[in-house]
Amino acid sequence: MELLEADTDIIANTADIVAALRAIVPDGVVSDSAGLAAFDGDALTAYRQKPLVTVLPRDAEQVAAVLAYAHAHGVPVIPRGAGTSLSGGSLPRADAILLSLTRMSRIKEIDYDNRCVVTEPGVTNLSITRAVEGRGFYYAPDPSSQIACTVGGNVAENSGGLHCLKYGLTTNNLLGVEIILVDGTRLRLGGKAPGARGLDLLGVVAGSEGLLGVVVEATLRILPKPPVTRTLLAAFDTVPAAGQCVADIIAAGIVPAAMEFMDRRCVDAVEAHCAPGYPKADGGVLIIDADGIQAEVDHAIAAIADIARRNGAEVREAHEETERARLWSGRKAAFPAMGRLAPDMLCMDGTIPRRMLPAVLERMSAMSDEYKLGFCNVFHAGDGNLHPLIIFDVMKPGELDRAEAFGAAILRLCVEVGGVLTGEHGVGVEKRDLMPDMFSDLDLAQQQRLKCAFDAERLLNPGKVFPTLSACVESGHMHVKDGRIPFPNLPRF
Amino acid sequence: MPTHIASNEDEIVDAVMTAREWRSPLEIVAGGSKRNYGRAVTTMGSVLDVSALSGIIAYEPEELILTAAPGTPLAEIEAALAQKNQRLGFEPGDWGPLLGEPAGLATIGGAICADTNGSARVKFGAARDHLLGFRAVNGFGEAFKAGGKVVKNVTGFDLPKLVCGSFGTLCVLSEVTLRVFPKPPLSTTLIVRGVEPEEGFTLLRKLWSSPLDATGLAFSRGNALIRFEGDKDPLAEKCAAARTLIGARDVIETPEGEVAFRALGRGEVFVDEPFDVWRAIIPPAAAAQLASEIDSPLWLADWAGALFWIATLPGSDAVRDAAARAGGYATLVRADEETRERIAVFEPEDAARAALTKRVKDAFDPMGIFNPGRMWDGV
Ligand SMILES: Cc1cc2nc3c(=O)[nH]c(=O)nc-3n(C[C@H](O)[C@H](O)[C@H](O)COP(=O)(O)OP(=O)(O)OC[C@H]3O[C@@H](n4cnc5c(N)ncnc54)[C@H](O)[C@@H]3O)c2cc1C
Numbered sequence: 076m077e078l079l080e081a082d083t084d085i086i087a088n089t090a091d092i093v094a095a096l097r098a099i100v101p102d103g104v105v106s107d108s109a110g111l112a113a114f115d116g117d118a119l120t121a122y123r124q125k126p127l128v129t130v131l132p133r134d135a136e137q138v139a140a141v142l143a144y145a146h147a148h149g150v151p152v153i154p155r156g157a158g159t160s161l162s163g164g165s166l167p168r169a170d171a172i173l174l175s176l177t178r179m180s181r182i183k184e185i186d187y188d189n190r191c192v193v194t195e196p197g198v199t200n201l202s203i204t205r206a207v208e209g210r211g212f213y214y215a216p217d218p219s220s221q222i223a224c225t226v227g228g229n230v231a232e233n234s235g236g237l238h239c240l241k242y243g244l245t246t247n248n249l250l251g252v253e254i255i256l257v258d259g260t261r262l263r264l265g266g267k268a269p270g271a272r273g274l275d276l277l278g279v280v281a282g283s284e285g286l287l288g289v290v291v292e293a294t295l296r297i298l299p300k301p302p303v304t305r306t307l308l309a310a311f312d313t314v315p316a317a318g319q320c321v322a323d324i325i326a327a328g329i330v331p332a333a334m335e336f337m338d339r340r341c342v343d344a345v346e347a348h349c350a351p352g353y354p355k356a357d358g359g360v361l362i363i364d365a366d367g368i369q370a371e372v373d374h375a376i377a378a379i380a381d382i383a384r385r386n387g388a389e390v391r392e393a394h395e396e397t398e399r400a401r402l403w404s405g406r407k408a409a410f411p412a413m414g415r416l417a418p419d420m421l422c423m424d425g426t427i428p429r430r431m432l433p434a435v436l437e438r439m440s441a442m443s444d445e446y447k448l449g450f451c452n453v454f455h456a457g458d459g460n461l462h463p464l465i466i467f468d469v470m471k472p473g474e475l476d477r478a479e480a481f482g483a484a485i486l487r488l489c490v491e492v493g494g495v496l497t498g499e500h501g502v503g504v505e506k507r508d509l510m511p512d513m514f515s516d517l518d519l520a521q522q523q524r525l526k527c528a529f530d531a532e533r534l535l536n537p538g539k540v541f542p543t544l545s546a547c548v549e550s551g552h553m554h555v556k557d558g559r560i561p562f563p564n565l566p567r568f
Numbered sequence: 569m570p571t572h573i574a575s576n577e578d579e580i581v582d583a584v585m586t587a588r589e590w591r592s593p594l595e596i597v598a599g600g601s602k603r604n605y606g607r608a609v610t611t612m613g614s615v616l617d618v619s620a621l622s623g624i625i626a627y628e629p630e631e632l633i634l635t636a637a638p639g640t641p642l643a644e645i646e647a648a649l650a651q652k653n654q655r656l657g658f659e660p661g662d663w664g665p666l667l668g669e670p671a672g673l674a675t676i677g678g679a680i681c682a683d684t685n686g687s688a689r690v691k692f693g694a695a696r697d698h699l700l701g702f703r704a705v706n707g708f709g710e711a712f713k714a715g716g717k718v719v720k721n722v723t724g725f726d727l728p729k730l731v732c733g734s735f736g737t738l739c740v741l742s743e744v745t746l747r748v749f750p751k752p753p754l755s756t757t758l759i760v761r762g763v764e765p766e767e768g769f770t771l772l773r774k775l776w777s778s779p780l781d782a783t784g785l786a787f788s789r790g791n792a793l794i795r796f797e798g799d800k801d802p803l804a805e806k807c808a809a810a811r812t813l814i815g816a817r818d819v820i821e822t823p824e825g826e827v828a829f830r831a832l833g834r835g836e837v838f839v840d841e842p843f844d845v846w847r848a849i850i851p852p853a854a855a856a857q858l859a860s861e862i863d864s865p866l867w868l869a870d871w872a873g874a875l876f877w878i879a880t881l882p883g884s885d886a887v888r889d890a891a892a893r894a895g896g897y898a899t900l901v902r903a904d905e906e907t908r909e910r911i912a913v914f915e916p917e918d919a920a921r922a923a924l925t926k927r928v929k930d931a932f933d934p935m936g937i938f939n940p941g942r943m944w945d946g947v
Pocket residue numbers: 117118153154155156157158159160161163164165176196217218219220223224225226227228229230231232233234235236237284285286288289290291410499500536
């Protein structure tokens with residue numbers, strides 16, 4: 076992947092920029108090389124780049140002042156939460172301020188009457204649930220990185236989790252934000268009252284990967300915790316049988332709380348790693364959770380078990396909590412298990428129409444031979460979100476390039492079968508150059524015009540999401556005053 | 569007014585290019601059921617009739633996805649889904665009769681652009697939570713697409729959210745892809761009778777905060793209405809648990825509640841009344857306060873108290889202030905044209921927000937061709 080060239084004029088001004096930032100956040104500027112090494116990338120580990128300077132504001136006012144300064148001086152800004160982005164969303168630049176939001180880590184308000192939590196952006200995802208679980212509530216979006224990743228990062232990436240088939244992504248659980256535009260303007264979008272006042276700008280800020288504004292506060296919906304969760308595991312001889320089982324469950328009107336598929340390669344890897352004791356499964360396994368009230372869960376689990384058996388699966392049901400944890404342990408260990416097989420790993424993230432699963436897995440096996448790299452698949456089967464894990468070794472010449480080419484080929488395949496480039500990890504730098512495979516020039520131009528409406532100088536997170544940076548142009552306006560066009564009595568047709 | 573009829577995307581492009589050339593705006597109309605919702609559009613241009621862009625393009629029940637032309641009647645989509653025991657989660661209603669038009673004109677594109685979601689919103693979200701992707705023509709005369717045709721997608725900006733509730737001010741839709749949901753086999757409604765608003769709203773929020781997953785939580789004239797859906801046994805368990813939460817009160821249980829919820833989502837009680845109609849949206853815990861402040865001959869609440877439908881004497885804007893005091897906002901859904909001109913239909917925006925709204929509008933339609941003035945001056 077080519078990274079954008081840094082602007083040497085900005086770098087030449089480092090001392091001034093550092094001094095200006097110190098004046099705004101006296102105790103929160105990191106500018107020494109050793110200190111900056113801690114901020115040299117995110118979870119797309121193949122890419123490393125130290126920022127020009129890192130600033131760690133404590134409140135919204137400081138964020139606004141940092142942005143106003145950067146805007147006035149034309150310095151790019153990269154917002155950063157915990158740096159767990161898998162797509163290089165928070166990858167720094169040598170000519171940009173890294174704006175770390177992690178010191179804004181206070182939950183401001185828990186409002187049980189309105190079932191929401193108002194929080195600063197640097198709060199971790201899991202601490203929202205921790206803060207409200209005593210009263211029987213939780214925050215539904217649960218990315219696997221939830222101990223580390225921040226609410227600001229979740230909003231920017233519109234993150235999902237195991238439970239988003241039933242409970243939605245971040246955007247569906249987000250009531251409002253306060254954002255700061257690049258010129259320092261503070262804006263509230265949404266709030267405790269549901270819905271948009273006017274255009275749904277909150278809807279586009281969610282998932283905007285730090286390109287539209289900096290989130291300094293979020294209002295999140297909390298849900299009452301379902302009293303009962305039951306889990307079953309179904310092992311299949313063939314992938315099509317597993318695929319059919321998923322289709323049948325959906326067609327039966329059941330919405331499981333989670334429905335995860337692991338292919339044979341993944342099952343083999345986790346068995347070698349932590350031995351969860353899955354049955355033999357040449358086609359892979361499905362792990363399914365149903366949650367709700369007792370009768371609802373019993374009904375769903377009975378129906379799911381029946382459907383799985385009819386599709387030829389060997390079914391195991393967890394009858395107690397330890398067994399449930401054991402069934403899930405294999406899925407949760409997929410990452411580390413693959414990580415043991417090679418020093419580096421790329422976690423891909425495309426979505427496909429569910430029915431394409433067998434065909435896609437077959438094509439991926441062929442690609443694995445072609446690129447001579449190992450991989451396995453975990454799949455959020457309910458919503459068609461595929462996570463191929465490609466293993467490689469950066470130290471071996473050519474392997475990173477091959478891994479990226481393999482990954483790109485997988486994502487192109489996702490688009491080819493009617494799917495999309497990313498289901499939950501975002502475009503970042505990782506998939507930036509693949510955007511034209513999914514979107515036409517006109518599609519991308521429309522998105523870039525929206526970017527221009529928020530950030531005409533394109534100072535926020537440049538080099539991410541869009542393969543080319545076209546300048547924001549003023550377009551010819553027809554002047555309409557008070558809703559009336561000029562010279563209304565002139566005939567126009 | 570001259571009318572262009574577009575029956576496919578290319579014809580929309582042609583109409584927009586002509587409008588650009590003549591610098592003459594377009595009022596976009598499909599079924600016409602909500603033409604009187606929003607401010608009156610500048611009348612000097614032409615009507616762009618997109619009702620001929622109609623029909624279901626692809627429906628894959630097992631993928632929980634439906635793609636349709638935006639002019640497809642809502643009723644046609646609902647019928648196709650019902651055949652496969654599915655439905656639209658946001659329960660859009662036909663607002664035609666409420667707005668003085670015949671029933672049956674409402675289209676899926678109109679429901680999306682006007683964001684008409686019903687009682688189930690409390691559980692399943694609004695139109696914006698269900699529109700996965702679309703194709704459209706912008707004010708440059710360019711056909712483009714956004715979003716995708718799978719249920720989970722974060723590729724690029726989420727323009728589908730922006731289109732929901734945009735009242736045709738950004739682009740002309742030519743295709744929409746929606747997420748659909750299984751339709752539970754049974755529905756039942758508990759009606760708690762003879763409760764004061766304060767008590768009723770406390771009760772509704774208690775149920776909303778329980779794991780019983782009610783799909784309707786409304787308050788109407790001294791009755792709290794609680795809808796549950798599901799299979800037989802789960803439904804029985806939910807009703808029993810709800811009764812425990814409700815306590816010793818006058819409760820009846822009826823499968824007919826469905827009719828009441830449908831009527832609620834369409835504002836049916838207001839149809840023949842001589843009043844203006846507002847919708848106020850507030851944090852639900854402020855419902856009792858709002859109920860005590862409004863001076864209204866007829867009002868109802870939904871979404872556990874977050875939504876109020878309020879009738880007022882013609883020309884009054886008292887609801888807007890009351891909603892603001894309750895921490896929310898209000899939209900004037902029905903009033904005569906003069907009133908809609910005088911009282912902002914949509915919540916007025918402060919300078920910073922209005923400037924951003926205008927820039928977003930310009931990003932799609934810089935010449936102001938689409939529905940000019942429908943939402944605010946210039947938008
Ligand atoms: C092991 C592992 C498992 C993961 N599992 C999942 C998963 O299950 N589901 C999933 O969806 N993702 C998953 N992820 C990806 C990642 O955790 C999410 O994308 C997460 O939301 C990123 O949060 P962060 O705080 O680390 O943000 P960062 O990585 O710091 O930033 C991510 C993006 O958000 C922007 N940003 C951050 N904060 C703000 C702010 N306040 N305002 C504006 N923009 C901001 C950044 O500029 C960047 O573009 C996983 C990652 C890892 C490493």
